[in-house]
Amino acid sequence: MRQPEKVWVARFAVxxxxxxxxxxxxxxxEQAVLSLAGRDPHWFAAWSSGLVSDIVRTLDPDDPWRKITVVNGQAQHPDGSPFGSYVDSTDLVHAQTEDIRSDLGLAALEQRLDARTAELLAVAGGGWSTTLNWMRANLIPDAALEGPDAEALFRTVVTALRWAMHRRRLFVGYDDQFLAVSGVEWANRAYKIISGEDWDEARAARFLKQSSVAPGTYAQFS
Structure with a gap:
């Protein structure tokens, strides 16, 4: 990846x-990264699959968001209830007003997820490779994307990142720098992944473990 593109990715994460x-x-x-996603969707998928997966996998293993599955194309909780609305965070954040868009704790989730984005968040718990394979199969029809296809890839990723970060911040606070740091790290890893080069997965695993919400935290918060 050329240096100017890495700059835009770093800015995007921030x-x-x-x-x-x-x-x-x-x-x-956003326009710069949307253009990048269209020009090189396989790199963008490698980058974003790693980032989304990392955020989801830093959640407490007992967090219900770690247990979402996909059944007949629908993301759902173990009890069969659908996943993809602000209600999925009311186990930790109580709504303060009927107007969710003006609720500081839930406004980020005011718009219901479409089926594809909800599925991405469910798949992300399986790791970057599983997530990347899913993205290639469901979001990248060509080597380069234009118009609606590029927009769909970009918006799906951005929405998944926002929801995943919202959940993580409920535990670690709003000054969390994980997204910005991990976003830059995955920019370098993604280039190696699509080039078939080796990369330091052990180091990435250590960083993920160090950055994870401690097991048992969900029970303390809920």
Missing amino acids: ALSDPLIAVDARVET
Whole structure:
């Protein structure tokens, strides 16, 4: 990956982490990464599969979001109830107002997930390789994407990242830098993955373990 592209990816990860970034800077960053996703969707899938999977796998193993499965194309909880609305976080965050968009704790989840994004979050718990294979099969019809296909890939990834980070921040706080750090790390790993090169998976596993929510934390919060 060329250095200018790595800069945009780093900016994108930071923009997802910090809601106070200026609107015009955020829009410019999103457009740059959307263009990158269309030009090189296989790199983008390798990058985002690692990042989404990492965030989901840092959650407490007992967190219900770690137990989502896909049945007949629908992401659902073990009890069969559908996954994909703000209600899925009300086990930890109580709604403060009927207008969810103005609820500081739940506004990020106000828009219901489409089936494809919910499925991505369910698959992500299986690791980066499983997630990447799913993305290649479901979101990347060609070597390069344009128009609606590029937009669908980008929006699915961005929404999954937002939801996963919202869940993680309920446990670790809003000053968490995991998304920004891991986003840059996966930019380098993704290039090696699509090039068939070896990369330090042991180091990545150590970082993931160090950054994970401690087992038993969910029970303390719920």
